[in-house]
Amino acid sequence: MKNVIEKYIRKEMFPHIWCPGCGNGIVLGALIRAIDSLGWEKDEVAMVSGIGCSSRITGYVDFNTMNTTHGRALPFATGIKMSNPKLKVIAVMGDGDCAAIGGNHFIHAARRNIDITAVIINNMIYGMTGGQYSPMTPTGKFGSTAPYGNIDQNFDLSALAASAGASYVARSSIYNPNQGTRFIKKALSKKGFSVVEIISDCPISYGRMNKLRTPVKMMEWIKSISVPKKTWEKLSVEEKKDKIPMGEFLDICIPEYTDKYKEVCAIAQEGGGNE
Amino acid sequence: MVTKKDNMKVYQNEETKIIVNEEWCKSCGICINYCPKKVLVANEKGYPVAEKIDDCIQCMLCELRCPDFAIRVENRKKVANYNMKDGSLED
Amino acid sequence: MSDEKQIVKILQGNEACVEGALLAGIRFFAGYPITPASEIAEGMARRLPKIDGKFMQMEDEIASMAAVIGASLTGLKAMTASSGPGICLKQENIGFAAIGEIPCVIVNAQRGGPSTGLPTKPSQGDVMQARWGTHGDHPMIALAPSDVNEILEITVKAVNFSEKYRTPVMLLLDEVIAHMREKVNIPSREQLEIIDRKKTNVKKDEFLPFKADEDMVPPMADFGSGYRYHVTGLVHNEKGYPTSDAEEIDKFLRRLSNKVELNKKDIVIKEEYSLDDAKIAIVAYGSVARAAQRTVKLAREKGIKVGLLKLITLWPFDDDLINQLASQVDLIVVPEMNLGQMVREVQRAAQGKSRVISYTRIDGDLINPIEILEKIEEEMSQ
Structure with missing residues (x-):
């Protein structure tokens, strides 16, 4: 394979800050390979992140990059896309970032169907702050703020995105980076709001509290809970309990927000509207 | 054959070149564990050593799963291309 | 409209704010409905699409502030408007605009507080919030006009200062002047001093996005213009990357505040x-x-x-x-x-x-x- 990574990273920032075995780097690799395969110019890509380990991703890539506030990657990205629709806008978020503090922004970005690709690195925990449970921590698992087991239900983020109005929704894992790259490529190519959720690991925070202390043990666990979408559909409710379906859940063509706004401008300039 | 340049360890035979960036590697062990041909073994620091490079099938899994961009596999005869359609490798 | 001579109209304060903003070059507005500021969003929703500007009603106040900052980074002059409860929510990203040195204007049509307070009554209870609402030492410019005509003039100044000093500017109205109707002289663009942000002209590989000129303000580059750089809410060096170097931190944070404090003569x-x-x-x-x-x-x-x-x-x-x-x-x-x-x-x-x-x-x-x-x-x- 040609070494595509070096073309897109800010080498002076490496080695990165992530812990040994952290999936963030694997997702970054998949993202870079997908962008490279589309032949996009670095100047035309804007990548926005929020807060958390995963959000450091924007510091490492040589695009127009922005590391914003916690949960807010999507509204910042929305401002960028709306103002300059020519830019290819990507928002990278963690699960706490996207599904908790940024949950409202997530569903509304999907509702608008604005042409942004959201990549969510779901390691099911708040890693940077020391392993507190997130809205994606499975029920019954442990976190530093769930020392007796998590009683919350976790979101199905992909189902949430699909029902909120996105155009493309897929889920993969760091165990299967080929699939992740393929899904991200499709998401990036999609005109509309596209979501790729990548199940990732956190050996230090999640692993430490859930008897999965090494990167390999975490990887094995992810492998064991992953089932292809088709297989998952045939499982009983009981069998589905500890599994996560992988694959593409939605791929539709619906009008995109910045395109629709152009129509608004046309109507306004022709003197239309309710005046 | 092993050569070393700027913390880059290069293992190669006629077919394959495996480059390990020991400055970036964090010894997580993922590449070693998931090499389907057990080409890689850990040295005393946990860095991967391509001991059985002749068994390498250039599946790229070590490179794709490396969280640190610290291992690279090159086909010395031609650069393999990643087939985006089905996620497999084409050469 | 730029070639028209001065027009006189009876306008509401919030409407005058819209006029001033558009004259000053505001081309992006994101907001969220709130009394007594909603008329600004309504005016922008009507006017911006006519001039290929962008209007967005966001899902909340936080998102409005974020979208404004994102828009400004691509080179558009950007604004949001709200009142006390909404301004509280915006504070997080006002801090981001301050540390990221991203020009933007925040209108606060003040109402009584705290909390939901007195939604339809005037107040000046937010003047300290305007200065210190977001955490940490940061620069702040806040302007308070006192009649409708002045709202137009001072809105132009607010946009100008935000562009000139690359910093968020708060325009403090109150419920009474926001809703009051008065005679307003609407000048043409030519009659006004309009300031646009300094753009960088260095070679792309030599660009240091946070290296300031002598006026303590770094020239800016639009996202997508070929100058690729990193913007972060973390304290950063001249390259824009996070730093933990005490000297760099001190230098950056002092410059950030001083670019406003030491240019007081121009701003007051x-x-x-x-x-x-x-x-x-x-x-x-x-x-x-x-x-x-x-x-x-x-x-x-x-x-x-x-x-x-x-x-x-x-x-x-x-x-x-x-x-x-x-x-x-x-x-x-x-x-x-x-x-x-x-x-x-x-x-x-x-x-x-x-x-x-x-x-x-x-x-x-x-x-x-x-x-x-x-x-x-x-x-x-x-």
Whole structure:
């Protein structure tokens, strides 16, 4: 394979800050390979992140990059896309970032169907702050703020995105980076709001509290809970309990927000509207 | 054959070149564990050593799963291309 | 519209704000419905699409502020408008705009607080929030016009300052001047001084996005223009990357505040009425300054030598101006629609050179000229 990574990273920032075995780097690799395969110019890509380990991703890539506030990657990205629709806008978020503090922004970005690709690195925990449970921590698992087991239900983020109005929704894992790259490529190519959720690991925070202390043990666990979408559909409710379906859940063509706004401008300039 | 340049360890035979960036590697062990041909073994620091490079099938899994961009596999005869359609490798 | 001559219209304060913003070049607005600021969003929704500008109603106040910052980074002049409860939510990203040095204007049509407070009544309760609402030491420019015509003029200034100093600027209205209708002179664009942000012209590989010029402001590059760089809410070096180097941190944070503080002379806008021979000065701002102007007239009719210093720029606060005033008069009265917020700044800056007293009202009604006069007479009789 040609070494595509070096073309897109800010080498002076490496080695990165992530812990040994952290999936963030694997997702970054998949993202870079997908962008490279589309032949996009670095100047035309804007990548926005929020807060958390995963959000450091924007510091490492040589695009127009922005590391914003916690949960807010999507509204910042929305401002960028709306103002300059020519830019290819990507928002990278963690699960706490996207599904908790940024949950409202997530569903509304999907509702608008604005042409942004959201990549969510779901390691099911708040890693940077020391392993507190997130809205994606499975029920019954442990976190530093769930020392007796998590009683919350976790979101199905992909189902949430699909029902909120996105155009493309897929889920993969760091165990299967080929699939992740393929899904991200499709998401990036999609005109509309596209979501790729990548199940990732956190050996230090999640692993430490859930008897999965090494990167390999975490990887094995992810492998064991992953089932292809088709297989998952045939499982009983009981069998589905500890599994996560992988694959593409939605791929539709619906009008995109910045395109629709152009129509608004046309109507306004022709003197239309309710005046 | 092993050569070393700027913390880059290069293992190669006629077919394959495996480059390990020991400055970036964090010894997580993922590449070693998931090499389907057990080409890689850990040295005393946990860095991967391509001991059985002749068994390498250039599946790229070590490179794709490396969280640190610290291992690279090159086909010395031609650069393999990643087939985006089905996620497999084409050469 | 740019080639038209000056037009005179009866406008609501919020409408005048829209006019001023569009004249100053605002081409992106994101907001969320809130009383008493909604008319600004409504005006923008109507006007921006006509000039290929972008209007967005976001899912909340936080998102509005974020979208404004994102838009500004691509090169559009960007604005949002809200009131107390919404401004509270925006503070997180106002801090981001400050540290990221991203030009933007935030309009706060003040209503009574705290919390939901008095949604339909005026207040000046947010003047300290305007300065210190977001955490950490940061620069802030806040301007407070006191009539509808002035709202238009000062909105233009707010946009200009945000562009010139690459920093968020707060425009403080209140419910009364936001909703009041008055005669407004709408100038043409040519009649106005319009400032656009400095753009970088260095080679792309030599661009240091946060390296300031002598005026302490770094030239900017639009996202998508070929200058790729990183913007972060973390304290960063000139390259834009996070730093933990004490020297770099200190240098950056001091420059950030100093670019506003040390350019105070350019930023401070004030008006003086009858101060030359005054023995008593009123220091007022916003709609209270209107009442105070009348107080001056009433007092002088009674032979009391009262003058008015009307502050339009509240932040940065001009200590020297107040200090000089304090050495000239015996008494300074600071009437405010809060429990006495700016009066503390005035007291601090006066350094005991004159007596400084506060007159406050927080019942949702305006301060009227006679009240201020009575307060002055009460003080004189003591």
